[in-house]
Amino acid sequence: MKEQKTIPPRSAEKILNRIIRPDLVEEVLGDLEEKFYATLAKRSPFRARLNYWYQVLNYLRPFAIRKRSKSYSNFTPMLSHNLTVTFRNFKKFKTQFLINLAGLSTGLACVLLIFLWVSDEKQIDKFHKNDDQLYQVMSNHTDASGIFTWRGVPGLLLEEIQSTVPEVKKAVATTDAHEYTLSVDESYIKANGKFASTDFFDVFSYPLAQGDPESALSDKSGIVISESLALRFFKTTDAIGRNMDWHFWGQRKTVQVTGILKNVPKNSSEQFDFIMSWNYYHDDLIEYKQWGNYYARIMVVLNSNSEMEIADARIDAIFKENLQGENVTLFLTSYSDRYLFSKYENGMQAGGRIEYVRLFSIIAIFILFIACINFINLSTARASHRTKEIGIKKSLGASRKSLVGQYFTESILLSIISLFVAFILVWLLLPPFNYIAQKELSLVPDPRLVYASLGLILAVGILAGSYPALYLSGFDPIEILKGKFSRKTGEVWARKILVVLQFTLSIILTVAVVVVYHQMEFVKNKNLGYDRDNLIYFEREGKLIENSEAFVNELKTKPGIEDAAVSGFMVGGVNSTGGVDWEGKTPEDQVQFWEIRSGYGSIDLLGIELVQGRLFSKEFGSDSANVIFNETAIAAMGMEDPIGKTIRHYQGNRKIIGVVKDFNLISLHTRVEPMIFLFNPEETHFIMARLKPGDEGTTISEIESLYESFNPGYVFKPQFLDQDYQALYASEERVASLSKYFAGFAILISCLGLFGLAAYTTEKRIKEIGIRKVLGSGTWQVVYLLSSDFTKMVLIAIVLALPTGYYIGNMWLENFAYRIDLEWWFFAGAGILALVIAWITVSMQTLKAARVNPSDCLRDE
Template sequence: MLRNYFKIAFRHFLKNRQFTFLNLIGLSTGLAGALLIYLWVYDELTIDKFHEKGLQLFQVMEQRPHAGGINTTSETSPLLAEALMQTMPEVEYAAASTPPSWFPKMVLSVGDNTVKAAGIFAGKDYFNIFSYPLLQGSSMRVLTDKHAIVISEKLAMKLFHTTENLIGKTIHWQLYDIKKQSVIAGVFKGTPANSSIQFDLAFPFATFKDIVGITGTMNSQNNSGPFYTYLVLKKGTSVAHFNDKLNAFMNSYDKSTDRNLFLKPYGENYLYGNYENGIQSGGRIGYVKLFSLIALFIVIIACINFMNLSTAKASGRMKEIGICKAMGADRKTLILQHMGEALLMAFLSLIIALLLVQLLLPRFNEITGKHLVVRADINLILSFLGITLFTGLIAGSYPALYLSGFNPVAVLKGNVRNSMEELWARKGLVVFQFSLSFIFIAAVLIVYKQITYIQTKNPGYDKDHVIYFESEGNVAASIPAFLSEVKKIPGIVNASAMVGHILGSPGIPVSWKENGREEMIMFRNLHGTYDLIETLGIKMLSGRSFSQNSGTDGSKIIFNEAAIKTMGIKDPVGKVINFAGMRREIAGVVKNFHFESLHESVKPLFIELDHQTQTILVRISPGMERKVIDQLGSFYKSFNPKFSFDYNFLNADFQAQYNAEKQVAELSKYFAGLAVLISCLGLFGLSTFTAERKRKEIGIRKVLGATAKNVMLLLFRDLLLSVLIAMVIAIPLAWWTISSWLQRFAYHIHIGPDVFLIAGGAIIGITLLTISFHTIKATMTNSVNDLRTE
């Protein structure tokens, strides 16, 4: 019986080659799009999920109330991990860590071999907490000695060209102007691609404490900081109960503010990283859900094609079904037969889809910045088969129910006519297809307009023609002298130095008292040398910038407009205020500028002089970048021998804030094109069927003088109504969907009617283009032959 079903199915496929080809292309392209998205979603969902103690692994978070609401941060005290390990019996392991993005790549040298690598400072239990397998050394001891260092297998190969017998060997390293040497205590496999933290070496946190002078235990002076704290709780510990103890613990050290600590599962950090006013508000999980929904819609569009084409060709199989029923076949048997044909078509499409995935994967990886591969993994294989089975079942369900429902007597007598229910169902499916296609096109247009807007909007400072690089070696030891010489190079407009980076500066809660009223305000801050404001092109609203001609600017401060408004200060320039426990004179006020992405509104900010800086900024005359960078590189090498000149453009970093949106825009473009392509394949098949069904009518009209325009209107009339209905349904859905996405930005474009007009015009144009093929074919055929054909 099964063999007979396969024989019938293949005969049907061969007999209707055009429809078989359209179904194969439609299903295979739909499956290829769904499989690509699945690979990306699967990779996103596995980030940080590989740690053996994942269910017990947490990061300590902190909520800090301020005048604008509640700020949630992962920044904690450098001594919190040690204190919790000593006082909380529920804690199995605890470790503090410096954020991976804190430092530039460190300079490491062994003999004459010098390389740069990303490093962190971490507590002694770090390798007990995280599953970064050690090839050499013990996880219990590798970070206990402050003179130790743990390096990755990849870094070991760069430094020693081997990974064998490295314990006890010495590495010289430099961070800014700090020069030290450490002894290798361990070699670890490296951080896998699905780890959100990437580093090549780890130093003991005790080393960092020595460098910056952190001593003693937690008290009112060191109960906060920009460090990460990780915990592994003992099995069976109640997280809610532990959070209560955690807050009581923190209140014993800081009774002045209402700070709350809580634990967040470490595996959720990557996908659920956003908080609004103290409440978790998503993160990258939003994109995971979005593209999962897109994959589902693409598969549904492909399935609708199969349904429409299968039911449209039902007349060719009526007698077959009637004979089967007359011979005793029940409806269940016929349903299984036609479902089997649909599943066979789906699995044939899977073969083509896998070839398309392999072909498109390099470009897909380039867009997403990942290294996805199709591998012989049992979970991946089962998932691909599951997606294909789902597609086959959905695609074959309606045709199987429809075809198996024919009355055998009516079929054999030729009395079956297309029912209104069938026609409306088919039109409804076409409407659904084109509604989704319309939404995709409109979404792509809006995403591209928003990306263009945020890339071209003036951020309030001049980000163009500015390069920056980290201070190392002699530069770190004598930044004023280096800057003085740099400014003499022709083509350099100005130069300065700052702490950290202008983008993404951390928040600092400051208690502000005014007219007997006290409130906590979350400030951003910039610390830099003279000429920082001028180098960045930040505009002064009132007052002046810091000047080397003034000997008292070290005690002065500059605020932005948002800070002055939040503090409620009138005529601020020249006023002396008590700020962060110190008396400061307000030297000036700068205009608001965006030191965060346009997802956020401008926050209060202050700028102070600081000569303990690390990042050098250089503004170059427009058009002289290449020449000046070459001269600057030569000077850098002479001033700083043995160190390479590695620089970045500030404008590139500004654009990098929107990498996720750029990926969405690029991927949306391709998936919208895929949805439209699949819809057009279905439209092509339906118009082919319509043209065949109306062949005699077209022939008679041509004999009576009908033109190609009349033939096109005949074929286009029914489909045009479906397209117009699709547009009416899609416009409010598209507006709601796009508006929800735009709300992610504090600054965004407004949705105009042009977007919907372009999307609608594209849909109608594509429909006309698809039907025009059949119009040309119909006008070129001999009408006499059409009328003679039975």
């Protein structure tokens, strides 16, 4: 043997192999190699190699180069072959197919629903053509308890911005939408409306059906109404120039329709039916036009986004120039962010609805993953049925690639069918889903949905198909055909790990649902410090402004009414002020007080407990210079023995006559804040009444007829305080109920997988069971034998899931200032639930197998 045999350069050979038509390779390489050794015999190895390279490069001629399409020339027949085999397999293993189909299609349906929901959420407020450059001016108020971020800004800012900030192209001031009464002749309607300055339609893309968008809001007595409102009032949308009356509390104004607004699209975060002129609002309705009064909402359109920081700084500087000594900072934030990113903590953006968007996206991925695991597990478990097929295909020359192709065809076909079924499911589930989520989602074929579906098909096909494809195609044909084939333990392990993973995810979801449910129950039933049951309220309007006392007295005589009073109380608060000074106040003592206007009996009516002093009462003469604080306010002011002390309110000096126990005005997300009750019955906005439980319906209609006699024409629209309170938690409530269903689906899909696996295992061991039974094993022993494996997996999943669930639950609860403790039994409950469901699933199979007559399963041997 030669010491070192010179061989042709292998890299050149590789290049040729890769590039050249496969049918030429044999001859070419043969000739080249022969030539190489012939040269080698005559010349140096270097020359021989060089020559070889030369020959190879010279071979790269058009005729010899592999044609891409040609190498796949059998693509179509292979595809149809693969499809045939796939369909046959579906038919042959019907249970497996159905389990896979059910699992994947429910999974996909969940994912599609979540996708629709998430993309709808993300679309909100994005339809304005200025969206990219549209910013809202916000204010950060710093006081002792931290930074409070609000969208209120001084209205005087608008003109300053328009005239002195060159970076701002357009600026508009508005109010929040509020419910007002409108009337034409004797027909009264309550509708949501707002005030906005002239450029409103330039800044926002709310199209007008009629009227001039440039000038519709410039006239003080102009009003722009929506088409639907125009139809309700005038039976026509052609209503320009018609007159109507606007009422609010004691105010009444005759306005003329200057524009007809197309109905506000659903994906606008603010819904309103009419807009009136900011000029009227600002000139005639705002009494305190000061830089310290944050009554406006201001939106600006910038020339370019890059100038955002400059504009931000300029606006804040204008404000600081005009108002010194207040710990308030103005800043800009993207307008369309206000829907998803509405929460601020200590002046910093801290999430908001986006958290739910993310949460649901994660749930969607979980569910998809769980569904894919089913497919993977069932296909690898069933692989032994198909080993012969693989062996024969391979020995007939099928490459690994074509087998991989076959399995992917199978998984992608299954995912296409599942997606189809999923669409049907989504179509069926959309109405209830919309109801729970308070959306109007529909399956309109828009491009995003199409992309999402294609993406889903591929994702599921590849995710679910990859493991079986790579694993099954790797079998050694010789072993398979010899019958020596044995499963590697790795495969069984992989399957177990996947089942554990599935159950871990499901249990985490269950724990999350339990935690959310209990917190919501806690919130709903929490004693807030006032009694909100059976409490209704409605607005004081029209004649009720003057006659409210008589009306309230009438109300009190009704048998169904426990008590009634005028009241300025509103869940969530109405107005807050920093304009309260007291003895010993230092410049650092910046306290924001929630103002609650009251009349006689309003505080008693709410069931708020008195701690010191007295409430407003007729017995003591006029109370108009008196105030009542809550305990937190007294503590914030650092007062001891407050009764009889005088404070300075921005409307004048006031004497403290009482202190009430703390109650939660805003929501349980926040702690109790300082509150001040002012005696001002003339300016209370509501009349409130507590109904006697039992016959609320009759009582309400009695109140209504009384209302009509006192205040003819106006719309009586009572609201329950409790419902307002519930509405504060509406988004949590929705998330809670949606996630409940999704967790249910996740568990269902996991169980389908477990069911499939159990069916398979018992089928594999049916002979063993037969023999065991012949040898005297009892039914329960067999069940135990078959279930113990699954039990172990679920137990491991429980161990993994509970800490994770604890962590996630704690994280969510941190959103609430008042929250439940995580009890041990939430977790035990979720674990036991998972275990029981798993047992039930598995026992359906194992019991059947354990009851089998041994002679049946052993007969054929």
